[in-house]
Amino acid sequence: MVKKLNNNSLDLNDGCILSEVLHKAIDDSLSYLNDIDNKNVFHPLRSKDYTRFEEDLPWDSLPLQDSYEFFNRFILERHSPMNLHPGFYGWAMGGGNPVGILGGMLENMLNANVIGGMQISCLVEEQVLRWAKQLFCLPEIYTGLITGGCSEANLIALTVARNSKMPGDIPRKGLYDQPRSIFYASEQTHVSIHKALNILGVGDDNIRSIPVNEKYEIIPYELEKAIIEDLKLNYCPTGIIANCGSINTGAIDDISALSQIAKEYNIWLHVDGAFGVFAMLTDSYHYCLESLSLADSISFDFHKWMNMPYSSGCVLIKDRKTHYEAFQANGGYIEHSEPWFSDYGIALSRRFSALSIWLCLKTYGVRQIIDCVNKNIEQAKYLYQKMKNQTDWEMIMEPTLNVVCMRYVYGSDQTIMNEINKSIVSEINMKGRSFVTTTNINDCIYIRVCIINHRTTEQHINLLIQDLIEVGVKKRQHTINNNIIK
Numbered sequence: 001m002v003k004k005l006n007n008n009s010l011d012l013n014d015g016c017i018l019s020e021v022l023h024k025a026i027d028d029s030l031s032y033l034n035d036i037d038n039k040n041v042f043h044p045l046r047s048k049d050y051t052r053f054e055e056d057l058p059w060d061s062l063p064l065q066d067s068y069e070f071f072n073r074f075i076l077e078r079h080s081p082m083n084l085h086p087g088f089y090g091w092a093m094g095g096g097n098p099v100g101i102l103g104g105m106l107e108n109m110l111n112a113n114v115i116g117g118m119q120i121s122c123l124v125e126e127q128v129l130r131w132a133k134q135l136f137c138l139p140e141i142y143t144g145l146i147t148g149g150c151s152e153a154n155l156i157a158l159t160v161a162r163n164s165k166m167p168g169d170i171p172r173k174g175l176y177d178q179p180r181s182i183f184y185a186s187e188q189t190h191v192s193i194h195k196a197l198n199i200l201g202v203g204d205d206n207i208r209s210i211p212v213n214e215k216y217e218i219i220p221y222e223l224e225k226a227i228i229e230d231l232k233l234n235y236c237p238t239g240i241i242a243n244c245g246s247i248n249t250g251a252i253d254d255i256s257a258l259s260q261i262a263k264e265y266n267i268w269l270h271v272d273g274a275f276g277v278f279a280m281l282t283d284s285y286h287y288c289l290e291s292l293s294l295a296d297s298i299s300f301d302f303h304k305w306m307n308m309p310y311s312s313g314c315v316l317i318k319d320r321k322t323h324y325e326a327f328q329a330n331g332g333y334i335e336h337s338e339p340w341f342s343d344y345g346i347a348l349s350r351r352f353s354a355l356s357i358w359l360c361l362k363t364y365g366v367r368q369i370i371d372c373v374n375k376n377i378e379q380a381k382y383l384y385q386k387m388k389n390q391t392d393w394e395m396i397m398e399p400t401l402n403v404v405c406m407r408y409v410y411g412s413d414q415t416i417m418n419e420i421n422k423s424i425v426s427e428i429n430m431k432g433r434s435f436v437t438t439t440n441i442n443d444c445i446y447i448r449v450c451i452i453n454h455r456t457t458e459q460h461i462n463l464l465i466q467d468l469i470e471v472g473v474k475k476r477q478h479t480i481n482n483n484i485i486k
Contacts, residue, residue, distance in 0.1 A: 012064065017063075017064055018064065020065075021064050021065060021068050022105075025068065028072060029101060030098075032076060033084070033098065036081055036084055036085055036086070037085075039081050039085065040080070040433075041080065041081060041082060041085040041087045041429070041432055041433065041434060042080045042081075042082060042429055042430075042432060042435050043078075043080055044430075049078055083096070083453070084096060085435070085453070085455075086453050086455035086456040086457065086460045087433055087435060087456070087460050087463065087464065088434075088435045088453060089434065089435060089436050089437075089448075089449040089450050089452075090435050090436060090437040090450065091247075091437060091450060092274065092275045092304050092305075092452055093304070093452065094275075094301075094303050094304045094306065094307040094308065094310075094452055094453070095307050095452070095453035095454055095455055096307060096308070096309050097307050097308070097309075097364075097454065099359055099360045099363045099364065100308060100309035100356050100359075100360055101309075102359065103309060103355055103357075103358075103359040103360065104356055106355060106359070107353070107355045107356060110352060110355070111352075112352040113349055114341060114350040114351070114352050115334075115340055115342045115348060115349070115350055116336065116338075116339070116340020116342055116343070117336065117340060121352050121354070121355070122341065124352075124354050124358050125146055125341065125352075125354035127358065128146060128354045128357050128358050128361070129144040129145075129146070129314070131361060132144065132314055132316065133316065135281065135366065136277070136280065136289065136292050136293075136298070137289055137290070137292070137293065138292065138293050138298075138316060139293065141318060141320065142298075142316040142317060142318055143320045143324070143344055144314060144316040144344075145314070145341060145344050145345045146312060146313070146314055146350075146353050146354045146357070147312075147313040147314060147315055147345065148311045148312075148351075148353075149303070149310075149311045149312075149313040150190075150192060150272070150274045150299050150300060150301045151192040151195065151196070152345075152346065153299035153300070153301075153313045153314060153315035154190075154192050154193055154270075154299050154315075155195075155199060155200075155346070156315045156317075156326075156327075156344075156345050156346065157270050157297035157298075157299055157315050157317060158193070158196045158197060158200060158239060158270060159200060159326050159327075160297065160317055160319065160322050160323050160326050161183075161238060161239040161268035161270055161296065161297065162181060162200055162202070162239070163322055163325070163326045164268055164296075164319055165236070165237075165238045165239065165266065165267060165268050166178055166179075166181055166236060166238060167179070167236070171325055171326060179234060179235060179236040180206060180233075180235040180236060181202055181206060181235075181236050181238045182206050182207075182208060182230045182235050182236060182237050183197055183202060183207050183208070183238055183239045183240070183241065184207075184208045184210055184226060184227065184239070184240045184241070184267075185207060185208070185210065185218075185240075185241040186209075186210055186216075186218040186241070186242075186243055186246065186253060187209050187210065187211060187212050187216075188212060188216050188243060188247070188248050188251060189209075189241055189243060189246070189272070190243075190246070190272060190274065192272075193207075193241050194207060202238075206235075208230070210222050210223045210226060214397070215251055215397065215400065216246060216248065216249045216251035216397070217243075217251050217253050217254060218242070218243070218253045218254075218258065220254060220257040220258060220261060223240065223258065223261055224261050227261070227265050227267070231265075237267050238267065238268060239267060239268040239269075239270055240261070240262050240267055240268070240269050240270070241270050241272055242255050242258050242269065242270070242271045242272070242295070243276070244271050244272065244273035244274075244277045244288075244292075245273065245274065245275050245276010245277065247274070248403070248405070248439050248441060248448070249396065249397065249399075249400065249405055249441075250276060250380075250400045250401035250402060250403035250450075251400055252276060252279075252288060252400060255269075255271060255288070255291040255295065256291040256294060259291065259295070268296045269294065269297075270295065270296060270297045270298075271292065271295040271297070271298045271299070272299055273298055273299060273300040274299065274300055274301050274304060275301060275304035275402075275452065276401055277298070277300045278305040278306060278370070278373050279305075279373060279401050279402075281366070281370045282370060282373055282374045282377065283374075284377065285401075295318070296318050296319060297315065297316065297317045297318065298315070298316045299313065299314070299315050299316075300313065300314055301313045301314075302314060302357050304452060305376070305402075305452055306360075307369070307453070308356060308357050308360055309356045311353070312353045312354075312356065312357055315345075317344075323344055324339060324343055324344060327342075327343055327345055327346065328343040329343075334348070369454075372454040375454075375456075376402045376451045376453075376456065377401055377402055379402070379451045379456060379458070379461050380399040380402045380403065380404050380449075380451050381398075382458070382461060383399075383404050383449060383451070383461055383464070384398055384399050384404050386461075386465050387404070387465065387468065390468075390469060390472075392408055392409055392410050392472060392476065393406055393408060393468075393472065394406060394407050394408075394409045396441065396446055402450060402451045403448065403449070403450050403451075404448075404449045405441065405446040405448050405449075406446060406449075406468075407421050407444065407445065407446045407447060408420055408421055408424055408447075408472045408475065408476075410475075410476050410479065411479070414443070414444065416479070417444075417445075418445040420475050420479065421438060421445045421447055422445055423475060424447060424468070424471050424472060424475055425437065425438050425447055427474075427475075428464075428467045428471055431467060431471075433464075433467060434460070434463060434464040436448065436449050436464070449464070
């Protein structure tokens with residue numbers, strides 16, 4: 001006798017329950033967002049927060065209403081708004097947007113694996129990639145992918161760079177008997193570049209850190225000098241990484257000058273445009289746009305200055321053939337005659353991240369988004385102007401884009417000053433009205449403010465200025481009272 005098969009599924013028996021919970025979730029989410037300005041940017045976790053997430057793996061089912069209630073009480077209510085909040089200025093984290101909520105829900109409902117083939121989801125991603133090329137005035141020859149972020153995008157681009165400029169057939173024969181591959185990057189290059197090159201087997205010793213000028217832009221003369229020295233040693237200069245909005249200061253390297261050096265020495269030019277590339281769409285920086293097409297590859301994040309949902313990055317590569325050969329693999333279970341998205345990147349399982357980007361671009365249009373980018377640039381200039389005249393405050397430079405770096409200066413002991421600036425950041429963050437971070441430039445700790453949220457207004461900047469001044473005065477008095485600085 002043939003055993004009767006089990007017909008169980010994970011679909012809910014009562015569809016009304018899902019509808020009820022979804023409606024409540026939407027209402028609660030909108031209420032949370034609408035009240036975001038009244039919440040603290042950050043609040044520390046309590047001991048009972050940790051305890052609640054120490055329960056054992058659940059084996060038995062729980063009503064959806066109960067699972068959602070747990071989320072509502074112990075995740076949503078205890079979640080620090082952080083980058084959702086208009087007073088968040090840490091790192092370079094976009095604030096998302098309401099349309100992205102709908103995009104995320106639809107993406108998860110469709111649950112598409114955008115690997116390739118004749119799927120409508122692939123047409124959506126292809127359209128988003130065409131829009132990206134149109135956005136930056138790039139020719140159609142660039143291939144591309146929506147990625148999980150700029151770290152993945154950089155890894156893909158630098159893989160193609162290595163394979164393109166190193167001798168031999170690396171996808172088939174690997175790195176055996178290859179000359180020493182050298183990559184060149186600014187002192188201000190993002191850590192994801194180092195991580196990618198370490199994964200590729202290049203190693204930190206083969207990444208040349210090129211000096212920068214007073215605007216923290218890579219110095220072309222120093223770059224060329226380093227390349228010539230490596231050629232004398234019979235090394236293989238492979239790739240140059242240009243910053244288009246460095247993480248520390250927002251510096252934009254001279255892409256045109258670096259492109260000339262790359263062409264002269266047959267080196268790949270990659271532009272890491274994580275967030276700064278979108279400044280090229282504003283009137284103030286539109287002159288930079290023409291040079292972008294000189295790059296062999298470009299990486300950027302939609303989820304940063306475009307304020308799209310996490311995580312949505314992008315990579316665009318000019319050399320279609322080498323891009324395809326770097327990642328193409330045809331197992332017997334996924335044979336296909338036409339190129340798939342999976343032939344141009346690492347993943348075989350790919351989220352439908354393009355849907356949220358597509359929906360946001362369709363709804364807002366580029367102009368409205370770029371207006372917010374321009375607003376943030378003006379807010380950075382405003383903050384700089386207000387703080388540069390304050391007693392005991394030192395500004396590292398006038399902001400190039402949306403990043404302002406400053407430090408409180410009192411006394412001459414650098415170690416003590418570094419600790420004072422760290423403590424200023426900690427106190428401001430604990431107050432809850434603003435959130436800032438530190439960065440280390442030339443062994444000096446600076447307070448770094450990255451204005452990237454579309455919700456930020458002049459009022460929020462003024463609150464930050466007030467906190468900086470008040471906490472700075474408080475720390476100065478503390479050092480005097482405790483004889484920390486003689």
